[in-house]
Amino acid sequence: MIGLAEAEIEIGAPIDRVFELWTSTEGLTSWMADHAEVDLRPGGAWRWVHEGGEACSGAYVEIAPPRRLVFTYGWETGRFGVPAGSTTVAVDFTEHDGGTRVRVRHDGLTPEAAERHRIGWSHFLGVLAAIAGGSGPHDEQEMH
Amino acid sequence: MAARPLDVAFKALAHPDRRRLLDLTREETSVGELVNATGLTQPAVSQHLRTLREARLITARSDGTRRLYRVDTELLDEVRRYLDGFWTDRLGRLKAVAETIDDGTTP
Numbered sequence: 001m002i003g004l005a006e007a008e009i010e011i012g013a014p015i016d017r018v019f020e021l022w023t024s025t026e027g028l029t030s031w032m033a034d035h036a037e038v039d040l041r042p043g044g045a046w047r048w049v050h051e052g053g054e055a056c057s058g059a060y061v062e063i064a065p066p067r068r069l070v071f072t073y074g075w076e077t078g079r080f081g082v083p084a085g086s087t088t089v090a091v092d093f094t095e096h097d098g099g100t101r102v103r104v105r106h107d108g109l110t111p112e113a114a115e116r117h118r119i120g121w122s123h124f125l126g127v128l129a130a131i132a133g134g135s136g137p138h139d140e141q142e143m144h
Numbered sequence: 145m146a147a148r149p150l151d152v153a154f155k156a157l158a159h160p161d162r163r164r165l166l167d168l169t170r171e172e173t174s175v176g177e178l179v180n181a182t183g184l185t186q187p188a189v190s191q192h193l194r195t196l197r198e199a200r201l202i203t204a205r206s207d208g209t210r211r212l213y214r215v216d217t218e219l220l221d222e223v224r225r226y227l228d229g230f231w232t233d234r235l236g237r238l239k240a241v242a243e244t245i246d247d248g249t250t251p
Binding site: 004005006007008009010011012013017018021022030031032100102104106 | 224227228230231232234235236237238239240241242243
């Protein structure tokens with residue numbers, strides 16, 4: 001499956017600490033958002049409000065401390081027309097050289113929707129369909 | 145209101161026939177082939193192709209008397225670049241915070 005975006009970094013801190021920075025409100029507000037709400041259980045909702053007031057939200061899909069975190073993701077303010085929860089972010093944590101390697105993969109569809117799409121271009125077209133679907137069904141009617 | 149390219153693109157994508165046309169133009173395809181494949185009328189196909197071209201989602205070139213259309217992935221790459229930049233930036237902040245806290249609490 002094609003990732004919509006990928007990023008990776010090595011951090012000189014223990015894996016438990018890095019995982020905690022991703023999964024607690026105190027942790028998230030120290031690097032990700034001005035304000036964070038976290039209901040850390042499968043199906044539980046999360047919400048981040050970034051600088052400038054733009055909010056993202058979604059729900060947790062998989063929580064496996066301290067190695068893996070998966071959640072649905074989208075922008076409430078309609079950036080790209082991607083509705084909240086319409087994409088999926090998977091974060092993998094591995095111990096590396098006494099520190100932690102963090103790998104983020106942002107895919108364009110929820111796991112359920114992704115299963116219906118073939119690998120490759122079809123998947124990416126599905127991404128676009130999901131994005132487009134969030135910006136209103138027809139041309140001039142709905143504006144964000 | 146000056147529309148941003150991404151907004152124009154997503155607006156163009158908000159129509160199932162146009163998404164189908166994009167799917168069919170992974171290889172170069174003529175209008176006639178698109179009419180046959182979709183069952184749409186030629187004017188409808190032409191109108192959708194124009195919308196897709198204006199949104200920079202499709203390119204066209206002439207081959208003799210035929211016009212051939214093909215999907216243009218440049219704008220899609222733009223979305224990907226935006227998201228790559230977002231996550232790279234956030235992970236940089238995470239690193240800074242994690243290493244600072246660690247320095248402060250580890251003997």
